[in-house]
Amino acid sequence: xxVRLDSTSSMRFRYLRDPLFLGASLxxxxxxxxxxxxxxxxxxxxxxxLDDCLLIPAALPPLLWVFRKTGLRSHDAxxxxxxxxxxxxxxxxxxxxxxPRFFHKGVADWWDVASYALGAFLAxxxxx
Numbered sequence: 001x002x003v004r005l006d007s008t009s010s011m012r013f014r015y016l017r018d019p020l021f022l023g024a025s026l027x028x029x030x031x032x033x034x035x036x037x038x039x040x041x042x043x044x045x046x047x048x049x050l051d052d053c054l055l056i057p058a059a060l061p062p063l064l065w066v067f068r069k070t071g072l073r074s075h076d077a078x079x080x081x082x083x084x085x086x087x088x089x090x091x092x093x094x095x096x097x098x099x100p101r102f103f104h105k106g107v108a109d110w111w112d113v114a115s116y117a118l119g120a121f122l123a124x125x126x127x128x
Contacts, residue, residue, distance in 0.1 A: 013078045013127070015065035020126050024057035052115035057123040060087055078127035088120040 015021070031050050040047035060079055067073035092113045099105040 011078065012076050013061075013064070015061050015068070018061050018127075020057050020123060021061040024054045024123075028054045028058050049111060049115040052112045053119040053122075055091060055116050056084065056088060056120040057126075059091075060084075060123070063087070079124070081124065081128075084120045084124045088116050092116055 028051055031046060031054075035043075035046050035050075060083070064073055064079060064083065068076065095106060096108045096110065096113055100108040
């Protein structure tokens with residue numbers, strides 16, 4: 001689907017300046033370097049799933065920006081439902097099946113997949 005936007009459109013996606021991307025990246029860094037170390041033992045969600053919920057809002061905008069700059073993405077609209085589903089599925093298969101099975105990196109955890117999906121769902125609502 002080709003979505004064309006003029007330069008005055010309010011639906012223009014801001015990629016690396018997107019507020020959700022910036023907020024998710026900030027929370028990820030804060031969780032990784034401060035919250036997990038201070039509160040991870042008493043709040044398992046911080047240790048186990050918060051970063052997973054932030055995967056789509058923190059990782060998808062830079063990827064889509066690269067795709068836009070290289071011509072692999074033909075529009076500047078917010079991430080589409082197809083993009084959200086595609087990347088959530090791809091990263092779920094990679095991180096929760098392929099890496100643990102073939103590269104012995106990480107542990108397959110289907111709660112992580114649920115966290116990726118929750119993050120993608122909430123990001124999709126906020127972006128669209």
